[in-house]
């Protein structure tokens with residue numbers, strides 16, 4: 001399975017190993033990945049639903065391992081979370097993304113950063129955010145922290161307090177993948193999220209004539225409106241989906257139709273010409 005030529009885009013072959021064995025090997029590789037500079041951030045544009053201008057970029061991790069090649073975050077993030085390696089890795093993401101936004105983007109373009117529950121329950125998560133902001137010089141209003149409903153599963157009070165501290169600094173907080181996890185509307189009472197991100201499952205379903213998905217997106221938008229929260233539709237891949245989402249009244253749109261996650265240099269070009277060709 002190993003690419004003898006050392007090419008960087010082969011898939012690790014899970015079929016040759018047990019799942020547990022693969023996981024163990026990835027864990028070993030993950031332990032030295034940060035110090036060996038194997039991570040990079042890609043940035044995916046988030047656009048205003050009405051005028052389609054770029055309002056933010058979401059930072060998304062990419063791992064190119066010398067032994068395993070390109071490993072999807074869907075695979076390595078859970079391992080990083082289980083081993084708590086996500087704490088130092090997450091701090092790196094925060095610093096890197098804040099620096100990129102402060103140094104290279106216009107002041108009206110924000111950065112969205114994914115944060116795991118394990119990071120939030122660290123004693124001084126808000127302090128980590130304060131340091132990332134002050135080292136980079138990024139204004140707190142330009143940082144949006146994305147969390148999923150899983151933060152409410154364990155140590156909910158601690159996680160909530162950490163997020164409230166970040167909001168007091170002036171950062172925004174988005175509820176990611178809304179509707180896919182152990183959703184409970186009660187969570188929306190516990191924290192005044194800035195944004196609800198509607199999962200692509202519902203977005204794409206709505207466009208593919210699923211009356212249930214359509215009803216759910218409609219209801220989420222109406223609920224967010226009345227709670228004073230904005231909505232971001234995820235996974236918009238074509239014009240039809242974009243048009244539908246705009247009609248449904250989502251505030252922002254993200255998806256391959258407007259741009260895939262791209263290297264930092266490409267994101268800089270996008271903001272330089274203020275949009276897409």
Ligand code: C2E
Pocket residue numbers: 044059060061072073074077090093114115116176177200234235236237254255256257261
């Ligand atoms: P997410 O936060 O829900 O990020 C959105 C995912 O959807 C990304 O996958 C993105 O590439 C993908 N996506 C965006 N637009 C489209 C579209 O139009 N169609 C389709 N099919 N997919 C689209 P990616 O980059 O593979 O990341 C997967 C997950 O890994 C993320 O889901 C997030 O949960 C996690 N992740 C990535 N980077 C980080 C990080 O720095 N920290 C943490 N804690 N988690 C991260």
Ligand code: CA
Pocket residue numbers: 058114146176
């Ligand atoms: Ca996200």
Ligand code: CA
Pocket residue numbers: 176177197199234
């Ligand atoms: Ca998401």
Ligand code: CA
Pocket residue numbers: 177
């Ligand atoms: Ca997700």
